[in-house]
Amino acid sequence: MHKISIAGAIIDSVLDCAKKNDANKVEEVFIEIGELTALNPDQLTFIFETITKGTAAEGAKYDIKIVKPRIHCKKCSYSGNIELFEIHHFFLPVIKCPECGDADIDIIAGRECCVKKIRIS
Ligand SMILES: [Zn+2]
Missing domain, CATH: 3.30.2320.50 (hypothetical protein PF0899 fold)
Known part of the structure:
Protein backbone atom coordinates (compact mmCIF):
# COMPACT_ATOMS: atom_id res chain seq x y z
CA MET A 1 0.00 0.00 0.00
CA PRO A 69 0.02 23.02 -5.44
CA ARG A 70 1.99 25.68 -7.29
CA ILE A 71 3.39 25.58 -10.79
CA HIS A 72 5.75 27.49 -13.02
CA CYS A 73 4.83 27.67 -16.68
CA LYS A 74 7.73 27.35 -19.09
CA LYS A 75 5.79 28.98 -21.89
CA CYS A 76 4.35 32.16 -20.37
CA SER A 77 6.35 32.24 -17.10
CA TYR A 78 3.23 32.14 -14.95
CA SER A 79 4.10 31.17 -11.40
CA GLY A 80 1.53 30.42 -8.79
CA ASN A 81 -1.44 28.42 -7.70
CA ILE A 82 -3.54 26.14 -9.80
CA GLU A 83 -7.18 25.42 -9.30
CA LEU A 84 -8.16 22.20 -7.61
CA PHE A 85 -10.67 21.13 -10.20
CA GLU A 86 -7.84 20.73 -12.69
CA ILE A 87 -6.41 17.89 -10.66
CA HIS A 88 -7.63 14.39 -11.09
CA HIS A 89 -6.64 12.36 -8.06
CA PHE A 90 -7.12 8.92 -9.45
CA PHE A 91 -5.07 9.12 -12.61
CA LEU A 92 -1.85 10.84 -13.43
CA PRO A 93 -2.85 14.46 -13.24
CA VAL A 94 -2.50 16.56 -16.36
CA ILE A 95 -1.84 19.97 -14.94
CA LYS A 96 -2.08 22.92 -17.22
CA CYS A 97 -1.12 26.54 -16.87
CA PRO A 98 -4.20 28.57 -15.86
CA GLU A 99 -2.89 31.53 -17.86
CA CYS A 100 -2.09 30.06 -21.26
CA GLY A 101 -3.36 26.48 -20.98
CA ASP A 102 0.00 24.94 -21.82
CA ALA A 103 0.99 21.68 -20.15
CA ASP A 104 4.73 22.40 -20.29
CA ILE A 105 5.01 23.32 -16.63
CA ASP A 106 7.15 22.61 -13.60
CA ILE A 107 5.46 21.66 -10.36
CA ILE A 108 7.15 23.75 -7.70
ZN1 LIG B 1 1.45 29.55 -19.18
Whole structure:
Protein backbone atom coordinates (compact mmCIF):
# COMPACT_ATOMS: atom_id res chain seq x y z
CA MET A 1 0.00 0.00 0.00
CA HIS A 2 1.32 3.34 -1.15
CA LYS A 3 -0.10 5.32 1.78
CA ILE A 4 1.19 2.92 4.38
CA SER A 5 4.69 2.95 2.93
CA ILE A 6 4.73 6.76 2.93
CA ALA A 7 3.45 6.80 6.52
CA GLY A 8 6.05 4.21 7.45
CA ALA A 9 8.85 6.31 5.97
CA ILE A 10 7.65 9.36 7.91
CA ILE A 11 7.52 7.45 11.19
CA ASP A 12 10.96 5.95 10.53
CA SER A 13 12.46 9.40 10.20
CA VAL A 14 10.59 10.64 13.29
CA LEU A 15 11.83 7.72 15.40
CA ASP A 16 15.32 8.10 14.01
CA CYS A 17 15.34 11.77 14.97
CA ALA A 18 13.95 11.00 18.43
CA LYS A 19 16.66 8.40 18.98
CA LYS A 20 19.44 10.76 17.94
CA ASN A 21 18.14 13.32 20.42
CA ASP A 22 17.80 10.85 23.30
CA ALA A 23 14.07 11.40 23.49
CA ASN A 24 11.89 9.24 25.69
CA LYS A 25 8.76 10.17 23.90
CA VAL A 26 7.62 11.93 20.76
CA GLU A 27 4.94 14.44 21.78
CA GLU A 28 3.98 16.03 18.51
CA VAL A 29 4.87 15.69 14.84
CA PHE A 30 4.50 18.55 12.36
CA ILE A 31 4.11 17.36 8.79
CA GLU A 32 3.59 19.10 5.47
CA ILE A 33 1.84 17.23 2.70
CA GLY A 34 1.34 18.44 -0.83
CA GLU A 35 -2.20 18.30 -2.10
CA LEU A 36 -1.00 16.49 -5.24
CA THR A 37 -0.01 13.48 -3.16
CA ALA A 38 -3.75 12.91 -2.54
CA LEU A 39 -2.93 11.82 0.98
CA ASN A 40 -5.72 12.29 3.46
CA PRO A 41 -4.68 13.68 6.88
CA ASP A 42 -7.28 11.63 8.75
CA GLN A 43 -6.18 8.41 7.07
CA LEU A 44 -2.53 9.23 7.68
CA THR A 45 -3.14 9.98 11.36
CA PHE A 46 -4.93 6.66 11.70
CA ILE A 47 -2.02 4.81 10.07
CA PHE A 48 0.49 6.66 12.25
CA GLU A 49 -1.41 5.74 15.41
CA THR A 50 -1.51 2.11 14.33
CA ILE A 51 2.13 1.70 13.34
CA THR A 52 3.60 3.63 16.28
CA LYS A 53 2.14 1.31 18.92
CA GLY A 54 4.95 0.19 21.20
CA THR A 55 7.38 2.83 19.91
CA ALA A 56 8.53 6.16 21.35
CA ALA A 57 5.99 7.84 19.11
CA GLU A 58 2.99 6.04 20.56
CA GLY A 59 0.27 8.55 21.46
CA ALA A 60 1.94 11.44 19.64
CA LYS A 61 -0.17 14.22 18.19
CA TYR A 62 0.01 14.95 14.48
CA ASP A 63 -0.18 18.39 13.03
CA ILE A 64 -0.65 17.89 9.30
CA LYS A 65 -0.59 20.88 7.00
CA ILE A 66 -1.76 20.58 3.41
CA VAL A 67 0.39 22.48 0.94
CA LYS A 68 -1.44 23.91 -2.06
CA PRO A 69 0.02 23.02 -5.44
CA ARG A 70 1.99 25.68 -7.29
CA ILE A 71 3.39 25.58 -10.79
CA HIS A 72 5.75 27.49 -13.02
CA CYS A 73 4.83 27.67 -16.68
CA LYS A 74 7.73 27.35 -19.09
CA LYS A 75 5.79 28.98 -21.89
CA CYS A 76 4.35 32.16 -20.37
CA SER A 77 6.35 32.24 -17.10
CA TYR A 78 3.23 32.14 -14.95
CA SER A 79 4.10 31.17 -11.40
CA GLY A 80 1.53 30.42 -8.79
CA ASN A 81 -1.44 28.42 -7.70
CA ILE A 82 -3.54 26.14 -9.80
CA GLU A 83 -7.18 25.42 -9.30
CA LEU A 84 -8.16 22.20 -7.61
CA PHE A 85 -10.67 21.13 -10.20
CA GLU A 86 -7.84 20.73 -12.69
CA ILE A 87 -6.41 17.89 -10.66
CA HIS A 88 -7.63 14.39 -11.09
CA HIS A 89 -6.64 12.36 -8.06
CA PHE A 90 -7.12 8.92 -9.45
CA PHE A 91 -5.07 9.12 -12.61
CA LEU A 92 -1.85 10.84 -13.43
CA PRO A 93 -2.85 14.46 -13.24
CA VAL A 94 -2.50 16.56 -16.36
CA ILE A 95 -1.84 19.97 -14.94
CA LYS A 96 -2.08 22.92 -17.22
CA CYS A 97 -1.12 26.54 -16.87
CA PRO A 98 -4.20 28.57 -15.86
CA GLU A 99 -2.89 31.53 -17.86
CA CYS A 100 -2.09 30.06 -21.26
CA GLY A 101 -3.36 26.48 -20.98
CA ASP A 102 0.00 24.94 -21.82
CA ALA A 103 0.99 21.68 -20.15
CA ASP A 104 4.73 22.40 -20.29
CA ILE A 105 5.01 23.32 -16.63
CA ASP A 106 7.15 22.61 -13.60
CA ILE A 107 5.46 21.66 -10.36
CA ILE A 108 7.15 23.75 -7.70
CA ALA A 109 4.98 22.75 -4.74
CA GLY A 110 2.29 20.26 -3.93
CA ARG A 111 4.18 16.99 -4.07
CA GLU A 112 6.02 17.23 -0.79
CA CYS A 113 5.56 14.90 2.09
CA CYS A 114 7.93 15.83 4.86
CA VAL A 115 8.36 16.17 8.57
CA LYS A 116 8.94 19.83 9.42
CA LYS A 117 9.69 19.33 13.09
CA ILE A 118 8.96 17.12 16.03
CA ARG A 119 8.42 17.88 19.71
CA ILE A 120 10.03 15.40 22.04
CA SER A 121 10.37 14.88 25.76
ZN1 LIG B 1 1.45 29.55 -19.18
